[in-house]
Amino acid sequence: MKPTRSLREWLERLGGSGRLLRVRKRVGLRYELAAVSQKLEGDRAVLFEATDGPPMPVLANICTRREWYAEAMGVPPERLLPELQRRQEVRIPPRKSGDAPFLKNVQTRDIDVRKVLPLPTYHERDGGPYISAGVFFVRDPDTGAGNVSIHRMHCLEGDLFGLLVLPRHLKGMIRKAGERGEALKVAVAIGLDPMLLLASQLVLAPGQDELEMAGGLLGEAVEVVCAPWTGILVPAQAEIIIEGEIPAGERRREGPFGEFPRYYSPAGEREVLRVWSLAWRPDAVFYSILPAGRDHLLMGAVPREAGLLRDLQRAVPSVTDVALPLSGSGRYHCVIQLDKRNEGEPKSALLAALAAHYDVKHAIAVDRDIDPHDAAMVDWALATRFQADKDLIVVPGAWGSRLDPSAREGVTAKMGLDATAPLGSLEGSFCPLRIPGAERLDLDAWLKG
Structure with a gap:
């Protein structure tokens, strides 16, 4: 599969796989277009073919997953x-053309x-x-x-x-x-x-x-x-x-x-x-990003995750993955997965994450068995592997986001939480429950049999 090279090429791909909804009914530009976009985000992109404004179609939700x-x-x-x-x-430097x-x-x-x-x-x-x-x-x-x-x-x-x-x-x-x-x-x-x-x-x-x-x-x-x-x-x-x-x-x-x-x-x-x-x-199409919607948040989160992963792996090589959950607006919460080899690595990774980007406000370190993109697994690690008296880092008066309403002129408190198990204990006292064969069980085939 090759990367898409234009918005139109991406629209063809979405349309060919049933992920593009074409709306022929006239939509209002004041609130109504945003409301319909919000209802469809995460499911389908939407092309509004007619609005109550100028005769140019409006496209929304192009990358909400x-x-x-x-x-x-x-x-x-x-x-x-x-x-x-x-x-x-x-x-790769751009290639200059004579027409568009x-x-x-x-x-x-x-x-x-x-x-x-x-x-x-x-x-x-x-x-x-x-x-x-x-x-x-x-x-x-x-x-x-x-x-x-x-x-x-x-x-x-x-x-x-x-x-x-x-x-x-x-x-x-x-x-x-x-x-x-x-x-x-x-x-x-x-x-x-x-x-x-x-x-x-x-x-x-x-x-x-x-x-x-x-x-x-x-x-x-x-x-x-x-x-x-x-x-x-x-x-x-x-x-x-x-x-x-x-x-x-x-x-x-x-x-x-x-x-x-x-x-x-x-x-x-x-x-x-x-x-x-x-x-x-x-035949221009006007592209609309729903503010604070999935299109908006993912566009910021994904490249930041890649940058954080690069920076954290340089500081702590045992870091294996990074997630910026949309529940934290794709900016403020950071989950760091480590294959811990030494005690102290999680705290070093937490401090590196809090310093790497001013937007990161709360960072959580988890073990290799925790999917950082799975909120339920991260919550479980916090519930069972974190102790506030020894696993909590608080950094007051740090540079943060000016768009965070709880900050004062962009000055915020930052927090790191080490939700990793003690070194070597994932096969011992912190060994998670496992049912042998459960991951291979084909339930539909089993019920039919």
Whole structure:
């Protein structure tokens, strides 16, 4: 099985296997589209062929199961993290092309995105309609290095978006451009394939280009073209390209917005994107990510898991697997599986996990017999192998997520829980119950006999 190379190719695969629902009934962009998407997530992707907005179909729920990401990558589900980890070490520069379908419709005057794009309003207290799946392509003003990331976009006017830009790479590039007296030029792509979306969420060092990483994930160069207004390289197979500038000193009120922790991120005076060009395929499909839904959470969790697994194995080689459960918003809870060889390894792994990514708030270490993706097994390990007086680590005043409502300006307490059995005891006093032959028993055949 080969990786999918465009959103359309992935849609064909979903449709051919009965995992794509086409809705012909007109759906409301205010809340109704979000409600239907939520009802179907984890089961089927959904293509809304008609809305009460502009005549462009809306697609949602394209990757709401882990095994779908594995399929899009062309690997078995159990190989998803190891293969993602391996392919992150491969860099394949993009391949420049001269044409792209979205270049057939380019508007640079009298732009009003609300007349072209069907922009949903998702939650009852959201500040207005949003683009939730806009992938930003930018160049560092000093080095020219590319950067790719996703940022929520609040439509304030027909050619103006409010943005949430957290203190990461894009924030620094806006500052650098401002120091030169310039606005930062950006190109925003909507409607990319699952591998490009995963690449946009990889945790990379400054100067590393996610487009090259996406080539590594695909096993071949990503086809790119120059965006018509900025000249920034963007994927040729994108459905829609929005271009414009982020002025360093300009702020407008953005939000509130229902974010991944399943609470509202409050409104604030934030950066804006002024739109100078809008391009779209003649038969464009608008991709919508349901905020705090499975599509949203998995897109962030899977690449973070791969990065954490790499970092933890460097620190503690006995680490064998990592999970960021969706119950922790795919960010805040981390479960670490170890094949423990020395006492103390679990605590070292816990401290490494809490330091590796600011989002990780609670980490749990479990033995090799516990599936870190099985919440019931993890709870059982906590219930029977953890003692708070000796197995608990608390780190006060640590850097955490600014979107965690229980943190104060991003400062949080972190906690590690060692739920591993004493070394050598899994075959002794901590030997789990086992019924010989149960795992091989074919119940249907047995009942028929």
